[in-house]
Amino acid sequence: VNREAFEGELAQRGLPVRVESRERLAVLVPFSGAPALTGDTLRRDVQSLAVKHGFTHVAIELTEEWCSRAAVPRSQPE
Amino acid sequence: MTSPHSDEGASSRARHAVVSEDVLLAREARLQAWLREARSVLLGFSGGVDSAYLALIAHEALGSERFLAVIGRSASYPMEQWERARQVADRYGIPVLEIDTDELNDEQYAANPVNRCYFCKTELWGRLQPLARAHHLAVVVDGTNASDLGDYRPGARAARERGVRSPLAELGFEKADIRELSRRRGLPTWSAPSSPCLSSRLPYGTPVTPARLRQVEDAERAVRELGIAGNIRVRHHGELARIEIDGAEIGAWLEPERAGLLREAVVRAGFRRVALDLRGFRSGSLNVLEGVQ
Numbered sequence: 001v002n003r004e005a006f007e008g009e010l011a012q013r014g015l016p017v018r019v020e021s022r023e024r025l026a027v028l029v030p031f032s033g034a035p036a037l038t039g040d041t042l043r044r045d046v047q048s049l050a051v052k053h054g055f056t057h058v059a060i061e062l063t064e065e066w067c068s069r070a071a072v073p074r075s076q077p078e
Numbered sequence: 079m080t081s082p083h084s085d086e087g088a089s090s091r092a093r094h095a096v097v098s099e100d101v102l103l104a105r106e107a108r109l110q111a112w113l114r115e116a117r118s119v120l121l122g123f124s125g126g127v128d129s130a131y132l133a134l135i136a137h138e139a140l141g142s143e144r145f146l147a148v149i150g151r152s153a154s155y156p157m158e159q160w161e162r163a164r165q166v167a168d169r170y171g172i173p174v175l176e177i178d179t180d181e182l183n184d185e186q187y188a189a190n191p192v193n194r195c196y197f198c199k200t201e202l203w204g205r206l207q208p209l210a211r212a213h214h215l216a217v218v219v220d221g222t223n224a225s226d227l228g229d230y231r232p233g234a235r236a237a238r239e240r241g242v243r244s245p246l247a248e249l250g251f252e253k254a255d256i257r258e259l260s261r262r263r264g265l266p267t268w269s270a271p272s273s274p275c276l277s278s279r280l281p282y283g284t285p286v287t288p289a290r291l292r293q294v295e296d297a298e299r300a301v302r303e304l305g306i307a308g309n310i311r312v313r314h315h316g317e318l319a320r321i322e323i324d325g326a327e328i329g330a331w332l333e334p335e336r337a338g339l340l341r342e343a344v345v346r347a348g349f350r351r352v353a354l355d356l357r358g359f360r361s362g363s364l365n366v367l368e369g370v371q
Contacts, residue, residue, distance in 0.1 A: 022315060022318075023367070023368075024367055024368075024369075025315070025320070025367055027318065027320075027353050028353075036332050036333060036334055036337070037329075037332050037356065038329045038330075038332045038333055039329065040329060043328065043329070043356045046356055047356055047357055056366050056367055057320075057355060057357070057363070057366070057367055058355070058356050058357070059320045059321075059353035059354055059355040059356060060332070060353060060354055060356060061318075061351060061352065061353040062337045062338070062340060062341040062352045062353065062354060063341075064338075064341065066334070066337075067334050067335075067337045067338035067341055068334065068338065069334070
């Protein structure tokens with residue numbers, strides 16, 4: 001897996017997260033300001049990127065801070 | 079018995095459309111004939127979709143004198159599943175015996191190897207075969223169906239070694255057939271999600287302990303109590319719980335307020351960190367993660 005490249009591509013797409021690699025599971029630990037991944041398209045894009053970088057599973061950590069602050073981007077499909 | 083003691087492969091998928099009514103009913107008639115030919119049967123009964131249907135048909139075909147459903151209980155058997163099994167048995171008057179199984183005290187099982195299910199099933203069938211003899215029941219059966227046969231199922235080897243028969247699989251019943259026939263008969267299990275044993279939430283190599291199993295069960299119950307329906311799995315990655323729910327539910331539960339509720343529910347069950355899988359539920363998820371075919 002290529003954790004750093006995955007993290008970099010997510011940042012380029014407006015997803016500031018730290019990627020924690022647990023073998024082939026990627027856990028996205030959101031930085032403050034990371035958007036809520038409520039949109040199906042965005043989640044699919046993240047999954048595709050994860051596969052591209054060698055991960056079979058990708059999950060986002062529900063941190064206390066993120067749950068209280070995450071913004072729901074208006075552009076995300078409902 | 080397909081679940082909860084069975085391996086969690088892709089068994090729950092419906093691989094084909096339900097066949098016509100005539101074909102289904104003919105298949106059910108063949109099952110009844112198979113059971114009558116067996117003369118008397120002991121069923122490993124989990125309360126899942128397959129074994130509940132088989133219990134109903136076997137009881138109809140053989141009556142209470144020549145049929146016994148046995149529930150094997152242990153820390154890896156979800157309480158919710160036990161309640162469902164009892165509900166089915168009570169509603170249809172199915173004779174049931176409960177025994178405690180002891181797979182967690184088998185070091186080979188507790189070490190959680192890839193073939194963990196083999197050791198569980200060896201314990202289960204090793205207990206049920208003598209029980210069948212003691213009750214003068216000729217054949218021990220499980221609820222394995224034809225859709226299960228392509229999955230990675232080390233537990234099936236233990237069944238073969240013990241001479242356990244699988245009439246649903248032998249007669250070509252697919253999962254979708256069993257659900258449809260169960261629906262027609264009003265069995266409450268017809269639409270129940272699959273419910274494999276709790277050990278299937280632990281990655282291979284993570285020792286199976288009663289405490290970990292309880293943590294998973296508590297977390298899944300808490301998630302269900304939030305109102306999430308369908309398939310729910312809490313995968314145990316040490317201090318981190320990775321939640322899998324059905325894909326259609328994920329977006330809503332990533333809304334910050336609801337995500338917070340989800341987090342709190344799972345933290346209360348004893349996990350320090352909580353993550354939501356972005357793809358959602360997939361049967362055999364940990365097999366995929368660890369490259370087990």
